[in-house]
Structures are given as C-alpha cells and as structure tokens.
Amino acid sequence: MKGTKTGTFFVQGDEAIAEGAIAAGCRYFAGYPITPAQEIAEILAQRMPEVGGVCMQMEDELASIHSVGGASCAGFKAMTASSGPGISLKLEGLGWGIKNELPYVVVDIQRAGPSNGVATSVAQGDFYTVRYGSAGGNYALIALSPKSVQEAFDLTIECFNLAEIFRCPVFLLCDETVGHTREKLVIPDPSKIKIVERKKPTVPPEQFVLYPLDDDSVINYPFPSVGEGYSICVSPYTHTSKGYPSTEKVDQDKMARRLTNKIMKNVDKLTRVEKKYLEDAEVAVIAYGASARPALAAVETARGNGLKVGFLRPIIVWPFPDEEIYRVAERVNFILVPELNTDGQMVREVARAAKGKAEVYHLGSGGVETHLPDEIWREIRRLKK
Amino acid sequence: MTAMAKETPLVHPLVNQYLRPERMPHLACPGCGIGQVVHCTLNAVAELGLTPLNTVWVQGVGCSSRLSYALWKGDSIDAHHGRIFAVATGLKMCRPELNYILFTGDGDCASIGGNHFIHACRRNLDVVAIMFNNGIYGMTGGQVAPTTPLGASTTTTPHGNFEAPFDLCKVAEAAGASYVARWRAIDFKPLTHSIKKGIRIKGLAFIEVLLPCATNFGRYVLKTGDPGKVQKWINDRVVTLKKAESMSPEELKDKVLIGEFVDREQPGVVENYQSLLKRLKEV
Numbered sequence: 051m052k053g054t055k056t057g058t059f060f061v062q063g064d065e066a067i068a069e070g071a072i073a074a075g076c077r078y079f080a081g082y083p084i085t086p087a088q089e090i091a092e093i094l095a096q097r098m099p100e101v102g103g104v105c106m107q108m109e110d111e112l113a114s115i116h117s118v119g120g121a122s123c124a125g126f127k128a129m130t131a132s133s134g135p136g137i138s139l140k141l142e143g144l145g146w147g148i149k150n151e152l153p154y155v156v157v158d159i160q161r162a163g164p165s166n167g168v169a170t171s172v173a174q175g176d177f178y179t180v181r182y183g184s185a186g187g188n189y190a191l192i193a194l195s196p197k198s199v200q201e202a203f204d205l206t207i208e209c210f211n212l213a214e215i216f217r218c219p220v221f222l223l224c225d226e227t228v229g230h231t232r233e234k235l236v237i238p239d240p241s242k243i244k245i246v247e248r249k250k251p252t253v254p255p256e257q258f259v260l261y262p263l264d265d266d267s268v269i270n271y272p273f274p275s276v277g278e279g280y281s282i283c284v285s286p287y288t289h290t291s292k293g294y295p296s297t298e299k300v301d302q303d304k305m306a307r308r309l310t311n312k313i314m315k316n317v318d319k320l321t322r323v324e325k326k327y328l329e330d331a332e333v334a335v336i337a338y339g340a341s342a343r344p345a346l347a348a349v350e351t352a353r354g355n356g357l358k359v360g361f362l363r364p365i366i367v368w369p370f371p372d373e374e375i376y377r378v379a380e381r382v383n384f385i386l387v388p389e390l391n392t393d394g395q396m397v398r399e400v401a402r403a404a405k406g407k408a409e410v411y412h413l414g415s416g417g418v419e420t421h422l423p424d425e426i427w428r429e430i431r432r433l434k435k
Numbered sequence: 436m437t438a439m440a441k442e443t444p445l446v447h448p449l450v451n452q453y454l455r456p457e458r459m460p461h462l463a464c465p466g467c468g469i470g471q472v473v474h475c476t477l478n479a480v481a482e483l484g485l486t487p488l489n490t491v492w493v494q495g496v497g498c499s500s501r502l503s504y505a506l507w508k509g510d511s512i513d514a515h516h517g518r519i520f521a522v523a524t525g526l527k528m529c530r531p532e533l534n535y536i537l538f539t540g541d542g543d544c545a546s547i548g549g550n551h552f553i554h555a556c557r558r559n560l561d562v563v564a565i566m567f568n569n570g571i572y573g574m575t576g577g578q579v580a581p582t583t584p585l586g587a588s589t590t591t592t593p594h595g596n597f598e599a600p601f602d603l604c605k606v607a608e609a610a611g612a613s614y615v616a617r618w619r620a621i622d623f624k625p626l627t628h629s630i631k632k633g634i635r636i637k638g639l640a641f642i643e644v645l646l647p648c649a650t651n652f653g654r655y656v657l658k659t660g661d662p663g664k665v666q667k668w669i670n671d672r673v674v675t676l677k678k679a680e681s682m683s684p685e686e687l688k689d690k691v692l693i694g695e696f697v698d699r700e701q702p703g704v705v706e707n708y709q710s711l712l713k714r715l716k717e718v
Contacts, residue, residue: 104708113520113524116521123525124526126529143515145515283505
C-alpha cells in the first residue's frame with residue numbers, strides 16, 4: 051500500500067491540494083464533477099484508497115458537502131471541492147457544518163461567473179460568497195488563499211489544522227490559475243509537517259459538554275465522534291450546550307455569539323499577510339490569490355522606475371486582516387486593489403479597514419485571464435498623476 | 436403539534452432503557468403514529484440486542500425527524516431537510532461497523548431529498564430507512580406533498596391537488612434497495628419484524644409507514660380532526676399483498692399495497708468499498 055508522498059514534483063495546484071489533504075490526514079473526500087476542480091476528485095479517487103481513506107463521487111454538490119459533514123461526525127478529517135456554481139449549492143450544507151461546529155475543509159477553485167460563466171477560466175468572484183453565502187448569518191468564517199502550487203499544498207494542510215483548532219468548516223479560496231498552474235512542489239517528510247489531530251474529550255460522557263456555549267472564545271475544544279459513547283447530538287436547529295433543540299432567545303443568542311466570537315475573538319491567531327517594500331511606500335497594491343503575482347511584478351517594475359510602491363497580500367483572507375490594512379493605509383497616499391471581478395469585492399474590505407486614511411481604488415476585470423503586470427503598472431502611474 | 440400532558444407517566448421499560456427521559460414528553464400530536472413506529476423500532480432494537488453504543492439514529496427534517504431527534508440514548512444526527520441519506524453516506528462509509536437507523540418523512544425523502552434517496556438505494560447503502568408517510572407536510576401546517584392523493588385539498592392546493600402522488604416503494608425497488616416493505620403504523624408485529632430484518636440485512640432497507648395525521652391530513656384532506664377517522668381512511672385504502680393476488684386491476688385502483696415487496700440481500704457500496712481497500716492492500 052502506498053503511503054503519503056515525499057519529494058519534489060512538477061504538478062498543478064489541484065494536485066497539490068489533493069496531496070496536501072492526504073498529508074494533513076484527510077481520509078474522506080466527496081465531490082461532484084466540475085471544472086476547474088475535478089482534478090482534485092480524480093487524484094483523490096486514485097490516492098484515497100491507497101492510504102485507506104474513502105473517496106466518493108456523490109450525486110450532486112449538496113450530497114457531497116453533507117456526506118463530508120457526516121464523515122466529520124464519524125471522526126474523519128474530510129474535504130469537498132468545487133467551483134462557483136457548485137459552491138452556490140454547497141453553501142446550503144455549509145450552514146449545517148458551521149452551526150454544529152464540524153471540522154472539515156471546502157475548496158473553491160474560483161472561475162469566471164456569474165452562473166456557469168466561463169468554466170475553464172480564472173476569476174475572483176467568490177470572495178464574499180464563501181464568507182457570507184450561508185443564509186442566516188450569525189457566524190464568522192476562516193478562508194485561506196494560495197498564490198502558488200507550493201502554497202496550495204501548504205495552506206491545504208493549514209486549513210485542516212485550523213478546522214480542528216476552531217472546530218469549524220474552513221475554506222481554501224483558490225482560483226483556476228493557481229489550480230491549473232504547473233510548477234515546483236516540495237512535499238516534506240511527514241515528520242516535518244505540523245498536523246493538528248482531532249482533540250477527544252478527557253472527561254467521562256456525563257461530564258462532557260458538546261457545545262461550549264458559556265465560553266464563546268474557547269478553541270482547541272474536543273469533538274467526540276459517533277460510536278465513542280458520548281451520545282453526540284447534531285441537528286439543524288438552534289441548540290443548547292447538549293445539542294438539544296431550543297427556541298429560547300437566550301440559547302439562540304449564546305449559539306450565535308459562539309459561532310461568531312470563537313473566530314473573531316481569536317483574530318490575532320488568524321492574521322497572515324505577505325508584505326513587501328512597505329517601509330517607505332507612498333502607494334500600496336493589495337491583492338490576493340492569482341492577482342497577487344502580477345500585482346507584485348507591477349510593484350517591482352514601479353520600484354525599478356524609482357516609485358515608492360509597496361505590496362501586501364492577505365493569505366488568510368477571512369477574517370480580513372483589518373489591522374494590517376489600516377497600518378498600510380496610515381502611511382500611503384493611495385491603495386490600488388487589482389482583483390478579478392467587476393463589482394469590487396476585496397476592495398470594499400480594504401476601504402472599510404483603511405477607515406479613510408488613504409484613497410482606495412479598484413482595478414477590476416470580469417476574469418478569464420489574470421491582469422497583466424503592465425496593466426497594473428499603468429494604473430499605478432495613472433493614479434499617481 | 437401539541438405537547439402531551441406533562442403528568443403522563445413514563446412507564447414503558449423500553450423508554451428508560453433506550454430513550455433520554457429528559458426529552459419527554461415527546462412532541463407528537465394526539466393520534467399521531469410516530470410514537471408507535473418508535474415503539475416498533477425499540478422492540479426491534481431490543482430483540483436484536485443493539486445498544487446506544489453501536490447504533491446511531493439519523494433524522495431529516497419534518498415531523499418524522501423533529502419527533503425522533505435526540506430521543507435515542509446514543510448518537511443522534513439530524514440532517515438538513517432532505518439530506519439524511521447524504522449525511523448517512525458519510526457516516527456509514529467512515530464507520531461501517533455501526534448500525535444506522537434513519538427516520539425520514541415523505542416530504543424529506545420523496546420531495547426535497549428525492550435524488551439522494553434514489554442514489555442511496557442505487558448504492559444500496561447499508562442502513563435502515565424508515566419513511567413516515569402521512570401524505571402531507573405536517574410540521575409546516577398542511578401543504579401538499581408528493582404523496583398527497585390526486586384531487587385532495589390542502590393549504591397549497593385549495594382547489595384540489597392537480598398532481599399525482601408517487602410510490603416510494605417502487606422507486607426503492609427500481610433503484611436497487613436490498614429490502615423494501617410498507618406497513619401501517621398500527622401493523623405492530625409485521626412492522627417490528629421488518630425493522631429487525633432491515634437492521635440485519637446487508638444493503639439498504641426501506642420501510643414506508645402509513646401514518647395517520649389528524650392535525651393536518653385529517654383537517655385539510657378529510658375534513659376531520661378525529662384520528663380514528665383518519666386511521667379508518669387509511670385502513671379502507673390498504674390491501675395486503677396476499678389479498679391483492681385475487682383482486683382485479685380495476686379493484687386495485689386507488690388502493691395502497693402493504694407487505695414485503697423486496698427481499699434480496701446483495702452487496703452494497705460499503706461492502707464493495709471494503710473489498711476494494713482489501714484488494715489494494717494485497718497488491
């Protein structure tokens with residue numbers, strides 16, 4: 051039986067995500083064919099049984115995410131992957147995972163939308179969808195976004211670790227460009243990879259509280275699975291700390307605060323950005339995922355031309371790194387946000403976090419191709435005038 | 436739905452043995468058959484020696500599920516509306532050694548979860564699925580269901596139902612379930628027998644239970660709040676498989692068959708996947 055891989059490979063982002071999942075200890079994957087995410091399912095269909103795991107092609111996107119929720123209740127690290135139209139459907143099941151504090155990972159390989167759009171091409175239109183798409187609100191969400199094949203691997207592992215630490219679904223917000231780009235991937239020896247295992251209760255069942263509603267910020271909280279004698283209660287209804295349904299305002303309020311605050315009160319543990327050339331910057335370019343690479347190239351062109359331009363890239367995109375953005379806004383004249391949507395998504399968060407300290411501009415596009423570095427460089431020069 | 440009177444004593448030993456006393460009184464309306472089906476299930480569980488440790492109850496959304504959720508002393512997993520078979524697939528594929536008893540309704544299973552139901556039968560997922568069929572949406576107050584008779588008046592078919600109902604047992608049979616049966620909630624012995632058989636058999640066991648709902652089906656379709664009259668309406672429509680053999684197609688029109696329709700144990704997705712894993716291990 052083949053185990054986890056170690057070594058240097060030349061692969062695409064989707065494959066790096068699949069191998070990252072296996073390295074993280076994921077042993078249940080369920081998906082539904084969709085471009086540009088199906089390579090993840092194809093690779094895991096091959097690899098999962100090789101490591102003793104389960105890989106299912108379900109009848110639809112809803113079944114995929116709900117079976118992943120079931121697998122999580124069964125004590126397995128689990129993942130599903132999709133793209134725009136599939137993510138829309140998965141959001142229905144995501145609410146069940148969020149509400150019941152189920153650890154699992156959802157991969158979104160963003161493609162050009164709305165609707166089916168251009169299936170085989172890049173875009174960044176799901177920035178708000180993954181954060182706010184599950185109806186009912188009353189939750190916070192964690193999403194990580196890779197810019198390269200290596201990061202696709204590393205951040206997939208990080209998604210699994212954060213899912214266990216925060217006991218919640220975590221998004222890998224990827225895009226078609228990163229998903230389909232082939233480049234070098236180094237998979238370290240398993241002993242060198244930091245893995246967070248599921249924490250199990252240390253107290254007997256009668257003393258165990260399934261949902262720690264009285265401490266809304268507690269993390270690293272145990273989650274027993276079915277068949278372990280803890281008689282877990284998982285449901286779509288507002289729950290008490292035992293998991294029993296409740297219609298009381300006090301219970302709804304406690305649960306809603308718990309689902310929001312366990313993430314937002316620990317935001318210091320969830321801030322990760324890449325920063326370059328910001329020390330003396332008068333202008334900043336802020337971009338994530340596939341847009342970050344041409345953005346950084348444009349910043350370096352500007353530097354080569356003597357312009358004091360800096361660069362910031364949110365790696366954990368949700369919760370949004372408000373503090374980091376504010377500190378940049380304080381010292382620059384304006385911020386440019388290139389992203390692959392026309393409605394302006396991350397740019398709104400940047401403007402909110404900047405609190406009026408700097409002008410914030412959007413360089414949008416409907417997607418299909420990433421911005422060229424030259425387009426971003428031209429926009430910097432135009433705004434500078 | 437109205438809660439049972441608080442002073443109702445909890446006397447049945449099965450309740451103390453298998454159910455959570457703090458979840459009583461239950462939520463069933465007077466005359467509802469869900470309590471009877473839970474009783475039959477507990478009898479089957481007791482006779483087979485299943486325990487809260489090795490058995491998981493899985494529910495969907497609706498009367499079927501809201502009434503059985505977190506009753507069982509063991510694990511209780513309640514899915515989103517219609518997603519019960521998807522959740523059960525994840526559970527069973529990961530922890531195949533546990534028994535899973537699914538409680539679903541006609542809205543949950545036949546309507547919003549119809550696709551998942553068909554594919555769970557096709558995979559022949561090794562679980563027992565008990566579908567409570569009251570012919571209407573009870574929890575939300577009497578809307579037409581895909582099991583409501585043609586012409587019936589409901590809150591969303593005030594001029595009469597213009598859609599024909601469909602037969603879930605035939606769907607389960609065509610899709611590949613190992614075991615398919617239909618009984619009334621009052622068919623205590625055969626229903627208990629079917630649940631026992633369903634737990635033991637490999638593959639998906641689908642058991643439909645015809646349930647009297649006086650609160651909504653009685654009120655809107657039959658214009659009565661009397662559970663006895665609703666039960667009589669069911670009794671007048673059902674025909675046992677044996678009796679049906681001597682009846683003409685004309686006589687069987689508008690009748691609902693009860694009995695065991697399918698009993699063909701065959702390997703399902705769980706066994707197939709386990710042998711795939713074994714095969715790969717040997718390579």
